[in-house]
Amino acid sequence: MNLAPEILFTVAGFPVTNTIVTTVITDLIIVSLVLVFRFTMSLYPKMFQNIMESVVEYFYDSTKDIAGSRVSFIYPWVLTFFIFIFIANIIGLFPGFESIRFHPLGNLSEEGVPLLRTATSDLNLTAAFAITSIVMTHFYAVKYTGVKSYIGRFISFQMFPIFLFVGLLEFIGEFTKIISLAFRLFGNILAGEVVLGTMSSMMAFGVPIPFMMLEVMVALIQAIVFAMLTMAFMNILTEKH
Amino acid sequence: MEIFNLLGLEPKLFIAQIVNFIILFFILKLFLYKPVLQMLEERNKKIKQGLDDAENAKKVLLDAGNEKVNILKDAKVNADKILENTKTSAELLKQKTSEDAKKQAVDIVDNAKKLAKDEFDKANRQVGEISVDLSKKIVSKILSEIFTEEEKNAVLAKAVDKIERGGYEKTTN
Numbered sequence: 001m002n003l004a005p006e007i008l009f010t011v012a013g014f015p016v017t018n019t020i021v022t023t024v025i026t027d028l029i030i031v032s033l034v035l036v037f038r039f040t041m042s043l044y045p046k047m048f049q050n051i052m053e054s055v056v057e058y059f060y061d062s063t064k065d066i067a068g069s070r071v072s073f074i075y076p077w078v079l080t081f082f083i084f085i086f087i088a089n090i091i092g093l094f095p096g097f098e099s100i101r102f103h104p105l106g107n108l109s110e111e112g113v114p115l116l117r118t119a120t121s122d123l124n125l126t127a128a129f130a131i132t133s134i135v136m137t138h139f140y141a142v143k144y145t146g147v148k149s150y151i152g153r154f155i156s157f158q159m160f161p162i163f164l165f166v167g168l169l170e171f172i173g174e175f176t177k178i179i180s181l182a183f184r185l186f187g188n189i190l191a192g193e194v195v196l197g198t199m200s201s202m203m204a205f206g207v208p209i210p211f212m213m214l215e216v217m218v219a220l221i222q223a224i225v226f227a228m229l230t231m232a233f234m235n236i237l238t239e240k241h
Numbered sequence: 242m243e244i245f246n247l248l249g250l251e252p253k254l255f256i257a258q259i260v261n262f263i264i265l266f267f268i269l270k271l272f273l274y275k276p277v278l279q280m281l282e283e284r285n286k287k288i289k290q291g292l293d294d295a296e297n298a299k300k301v302l303l304d305a306g307n308e309k310v311n312i313l314k315d316a317k318v319n320a321d322k323i324l325e326n327t328k329t330s331a332e333l334l335k336q337k338t339s340e341d342a343k344k345q346a347v348d349i350v351d352n353a354k355k356l357a358k359d360e361f362d363k364a365n366r367q368v369g370e371i372s373v374d375l376s377k378k379i380v381s382k383i384l385s386e387i388f389t390e391e392e393k394n395a396v397l398a399k400a401v402d403k404i405e406r407g408g409y410e411k412t413t414n
Contacts, residue, residue: 002249003247003248003249004246004247004248004249005249005254013253014253014257015251015253015254017249017254019254020254020257023258023261027261027265030265030269031265031268034268034269034272034273035272037272037273038272038273038276041276041280043280043283043284043287052273052277053277053280053281056273056274056277056278056281057277057281060278075274076266076269076270076274077266079269079274080262080265080266080269080270083269084262084265122249122254122258123248123249123250124249124250124251124254124255124257124258125258127250127255128255128256128258128259128262129258129262131259132259132262132263
């Protein structure tokens with residue numbers, strides 16, 4: 001398996017990769033679920049509505065416990081990250097991923113490339129999510145703490161040069177946040193796919209099952225980790241000091 | 242750059258993923274987060290309202306129970322009072338009725354006695370008159386055989402007078 005997603009075809013110069021296909025499928029699943037929820041929603045919930053409400057309420061309450069009144073703008077980001085990453089991770093475990101092959105034009109003689117690949121095993125997606133998370137964190141930091149306070153977090157001449165150095169570390173830390181968020185998710189999901197692929201190639205029946213169960217947990221844990229780290233970063237940077 | 246190519250980082254894909262995520266964020270915010278929170282809030286309000294209503298109903302029920310007990314207590318007191326008054330009234334009525342009856346009986350007896358006395362006097366007087374008349378007739382018959390008409394009248398008048406006086410004296414005695 002390559003680190004880079006495989007390009008299936010191009011549309012007006014835009015490379016459509018197998019992870020883009022999976023991203024669109026994930027989007028469709030999420031939007032379908034949300035629309036079904038929206039139009040079947042009632043004051044007396046049934047099973048599906050209970051699940052959706054429980055997820056939303058859990059993240060809302062968790063964010064409120066940590067961020068207090070700033071919950072209103074933090075939790076939608078946290079929850080969107082969670083929902084997308086979790087569903088993308090889970091559908092990557094479905095049959096057909098990796099096994100359904102696609103022959104890009106002009107390469108009919110080759111083995112072909114997987115038509116579907118877990119969206120979160122593409123660094124483009126994880127880096128995009130990480131950048132979005134950090135950019136929005138800084139946007140809210142400026143909006144809710146003010147420009148002066150925001151800059152003061154990175155440049156301070158108190159106890160010169162100690163706080164200036166601390167500010168520099170903080171500044172570098174913001175970039176490491178992006179890298180850690182992006183590569184943690186990318187690495188975990190890609191490694192899971194590699195492990196599953198290896199196990200399936202060794203013994204197709206039975207052997208991959210424990211690893212698939214492990215991957216279900218990884219899918220959930222990675223989604224929670226990304227969402228909770230976003231919540232923590234947003235909470236820390238939007239707090240007035 | 243080499244590492245970016247190796248990892249498959251492609252600016253177009255990167256930007257596409259960001260745009261995709263932002264769109265998804267707004268869709269979820271509009272169709273999931275807001276309605277769910279509104280729904281939860283509405284449900285919380287209803288539950289709170291329901292609990293408050295239940296609490297109030299419980300309180301009202303408790304008050305009603307207490308009021309019922311008080312009303313029953315008052316009713317019992319009133320009933321006892323009414324019963325007592327009725328007994329007293331009945332006793333008084335009975336006493337009064339008895340006294341009236343006694344009085345009426347005494348009056349009736351008195352009237353009866355008076356009437357009997359009057360009747361007796363009347364009868365006595367009538368007997369006296371009859372006996373005088375009878376005596377007059379007997380004496381007249383006897384005297385007409387012995388005395389002349391003039392002597393007879395004189396004796397008769399005297400005898401009648403004596404009889405009358407004797408009868409009256411007897412009656413008055």
